[in-house]
Structure formats: C-alpha cells, structure tokens
C-alpha cells in the first residue's frame with residue numbers, strides 16, 4: 026500500500042514536471058527587438074472597463090514608417106542615435122485601484138500608477154504564457170483609461186487615454202534622461218537684455234518641446250488621429266543628451282582679456298538636420314554667462330513657426346534654457362532689425378541676412394560693444410549705483426534714478442559704431 030502510494034506520487038510529480046517543461050517550452054518571452062524600444066501597457070481602473078482605443082491605435086505611435094510619429098522624431102532630434110522602433114503595446118489590463126483613487130493621484134503618487142499598471146501587465150502576460158521583463162526595455166509607459174495625473178517617473182511615463190503625439194515626445198525625452206523644462210524670460214530694459222533677470226515663466230518657450238502644451242508652435246499631422254506634434258528640442262538640451270555630433274554647435278568662447286571680435290556664422294535651421302552645417306552657436310562669456318543662438322524656420326517639426334527667426338536663449342549654470350522675449354513682445358531677431366544687445370556683458374548678436382528664401386541665417390556675434398552700446402552700458406552702471414545708493418537716508422529716490430537713466434540713454438542715441 027505504502028509502496029503503491031509513493032509510486033503513484035512519483036507518477037504525479039513526473040507528469041507535473043513534464044507539463045511544466047512543456048509550458049516553458051511554449052512560453053515565448055517578449056523581448057525588445059531594438060535597444061531603444063519602449064514597453065506600453067494599457068490599464069483600466071477596477072471599476073471601469075472602458076477601452077477608449079484598441080492597442081493597435083497606440084501601436085501606431087511607434088510606426089517607424091510614419092514621419093509624424095515618435096520613431097522618426099527621435100531619430101531626427103538625436104541625429105540618428107535614438108530609435109524607439111520595436112516598441113510594443115499590450116492591454117487592456119485591470120488594476121486593483123478604482124477611478125476615484127486614480128483621479129486623486131498627483132505627482133508624488135504618480136509612481137504608484139506606473140508600478141501598478143506594469144505589475145498588472147506583467148502578471149497577465151505571464152499567465153498567458155508570454156512573460157515580459159520591463160527592465161529590459163528602454164522605458165515603460167502606462168496608459169490609464171480614466172482621468173489621472175500624467176507625466177514622467179524616472180524612465181517611465183503615465184498617460185491618459187487620449188494623449189497627443191507632443192505629450193509622448195516631451196515625456197519620452199524626460200524618460201531618456203533629460204529632467205528639464207524650458208523657460209521664457211521677458212526683458213525688462215528696452216533695447217538691452219539684462220542677463221539673469223529674475224522674472225521667468227517655466228513652460229512658456231513656444232519654440233521648444235520641453236514647454237509642451239503652453240502655446241507651443243506644434244502642428245497637426247495630416248489626417249492624424251493622434252493630435253498635435255512638435256516642435257523641435259533645442260540644441261543645448263540635445264547636447265546634454267549627448268545627441269549632437271561634432272561640428273553642429275559652434276562655440277564662441279569669450280575670455281576676459283578679449284579684444285573686439287566679430288564672428289559670423291551661417292546657421293541652418295534646427296528643423297533641417299539632413300543638411301550639413303552649423304545648427305546653433307553657444308556664446309560663452311566669463312561668469313557662467315552663456316547664450317544659445319538658433320535659427321527656427323517653418324519646416325519639418327518646426328513647420329508651425331509663423332515667421333522664420335533667430336532666437337536667443339540664456340543657457341544658465343543650472344543647465345536650463347530661458348528664451349529671451351523683447352520688451353516689444355517679439356522673441357525672434359530678423360535681418361535689418363535691431364540686434365540683440367547685452368551691454369553689461371559687452372555682447373551684440375545681429376542677423377545679417379536670411380538667404381534668398383530663408384534657407385540659412387547669417388548671424389554675427391560681436392563680443393565688444395560699439396560706442397553707443399558702451400555709452401548705454403555706462404548709463405546702466407550709473408543707474409544701478411544710483412538705485413543701490415537710494416537706500417541710504419536722504420538720497421534721491423529710485424524714480425529719479427530711472428528718469429536720469431532714460432536721459433542718459435537718449436544721450437547715447439546719436440553715437441555710432443567707430
């Protein structure tokens with residue numbers, strides 16, 4: 026009896042081992058076909074079984090043949106270094122968390138949404154005999170069928186069901202390692218940019234994807250059902266991601282013993298990397314003062330740019346960029362118009378021409394000021410001293426310093442370049 030029972034037990038275990046081996050033999054793990062591929066899971070709240078789109082709809086975002094979708098965009102921004110080809114979409118998977126709790130989530134709890142969706146997808150795929158290891162993928166994306174806080178978490182992303190292409194472009198740049206946004210910096214002195222002025226708006230750089238969804242120059246792909254896309258990513262941030270090949274950014278390094286020096290650059294638009302040539306100038310001055318100069322033309326991912334223009338951004342020591350907005354409301358600089366001037370740092374940037382059809386912007390960077398600009402710089406120094414003295418008892422008031430500054434500037438207006 027005892028022998029019979031143990032024989033039977035051996036048979037049962039043997040059968041189990043064979044069954045397990047057979048199931049392992051059939052289990053085909055899902056692995057990324059390309060190193061840059063992302064894994065996207067579609068997840069449903071525990072109390073809502075809606076599936077707003079089929080997985081195939083989301084898979085279209087990664088179609089390598091579509092120039093408006095993510096693979097083509099990242100290939101272009103990275104000069105061919107990054108491809109998200111081979112990204113895969115799976116779902117829908119049911120979460121244990123309900124829609125009210127998902128709606129209440131915010132940035133500090135966003136990581137829970139990502140982790141729960143990934144766990145649900147991994148468990149479900151494993152049960153179907155197709156295991157997947159999210160750590161093997163360049164990044165993960167959790168799409169949730171009900172309203173919840175969306176954005177990036179490390180190399181992962183949480184999104185709502187109807188996110189537009191530009192959302193993925195922005196968030197995937199975060200997931201690829203760039204934890205930055207772009208800023209907008211209104212000038213507070215007519216005709217003269219003041220480096221590092223404190224007023225600034227994060228997200229309000231309309232020429233950059235890292236200001237997603239704040240009046241950007243995005244475009245609607247023809248016939249697209251995935252919403253708006255673009256614009257480009259600035260060259261400073263592309264260089265932080267190590268995407269920029271040698272020769273694409275010209276460095277104008279200015280030392281404190283500089284003499285008068287004018288350097289001229291022919292810039293091709295940042296949206297036309299298929300052409301050879303320089304796409305940006307970084308002017309680096311003493312004291313961690315850096316300016317990024319780019320040419321934006323209405324082509325490619327910048328096709329929504331209204332007027333071709335050269336834009337200047339502060340690129341500060343914190344590595345963030347701050348788009349300069351002039352006091353007249355303009356952002357870009359054009360041929361034949363007033364140059365960008367920073368008198369305090371003895372710098373002017375002039376757009377000489379934009380070619381016959383706008384294909385190239387010729388920009389000169391002058392690292393020593395002319396007489397009028399030197400005069401303006403002296404007015405500024407006098408005004409700053411006057412304002413700081415005004416805190417002393419009995420000294421003239423700040424308003425008087427400002428009036429004198431305006432008079433001083435008028436006195437400079439007739440001076441010309443020697």
Ligand SMILES: [Zn+2]
Pocket residue numbers: 195196199205206
């Ligand atoms: Zn962001």
